[in-house]
Amino acid sequence: MSVGLLSVVFFLNVSCNFVSSLFVNIRDTESQCFIQEVPEDTVIIGNFRLTDKPANQSVGILVEAKDPDDRLVLSRRYGAEGSFKFTSCNPGRYQICLQSISSQRPLSAGGLLAVHLHIRAGERTNNYTEIAAKYRLTELELRVQQLREQVEQILLELNYQRLREERFREVDHRTNMWIFWWPVVRSLYVVAAVTWTRVHSSIRPPPVFLLDG
Numbered sequence: 001m002s003v004g005l006l007s008v009v010f011f012l013n014v015s016c017n018f019v020s021s022l023f024v025n026i027r028d029t030e031s032q033c034f035i036q037e038v039p040e041d042t043v044i045i046g047n048f049r050l051t052d053k054p055a056n057q058s059v060g061i062l063v064e065a066k067d068p069d070d071r072l073v074l075s076r077r078y079g080a081e082g083s084f085k086f087t088s089c090n091p092g093r094y095q096i097c098l099q100s101i102s103s104q105r106p107l108s109a110g111g112l113l114a115v116h117l118h119i120r121a122g123e124r125t126n127n128y129t130e131i132a133a134k135y136r137l138t139e140l141e142l143r144v145q146q147l148r149e150q151v152e153q154i155l156l157e158l159n160y161q162r163l164r165e166e167r168f169r170e171v172d173h174r175t176n177m178w179i180f181w182w183p184v185v186r187s188l189y190v191v192a193a194v195t196w197t198r199v200h201s202s203i204r205p206p207p208v209f210l211l212d213g
Helices: 003-017 127-135 140-201
Strands: 017-029 031-038 044-051 060-067 072-078 081-087 091-101 114-121
Touching: 017 044, 031 044, 031 114, 044 091, 044 127, 060 114, 072 081, 081 114, 081 140, 127 140
Parallel strands: none
Antiparallel strands: 017 114, 031 091, 044 081, 044 114, 060 072, 060 091
């Protein structure tokens, strides 16, 4: 496979990882969570809307996001549709949870809310139409800006992949060391147990003489 084709495949893989769109059904007060794996300093934007809002019922969505260390980075209540945004401080897996909130219990129509969720991350969050209008960029300047943003995102992703490989190597090294030393420790334990048994079995109690009175 040529270098150019490898670059295209890698870029498509990165692009697919930073865009996701899905439909989910959320039960009353139930929380549906998703994992978004991103490098550091990456913007994550999510848009959602209820596709079949129950009639005569006030419903909404609670959105919470946690970083790889399980720290809360976002917690906000929305209505039937909304948009959330946060920036990753550390690389890793971010957990995004959506929970239904309603003024009545249980929800009608079987207690299910159908939600359309669209998540973008990194360079995909940029609105180049607004950027071109704000900075009065020509089509060529806008294209250069877009390519620059894509290159920066790929570099962030490459750094994150290297970090993942380092973590994997550390885990693999610890596992291999444990596999190597466990038979040694077990053998030493067996030798110690056998030696202890032999030593104690060779020690005989002193003879006892009975004296006639």
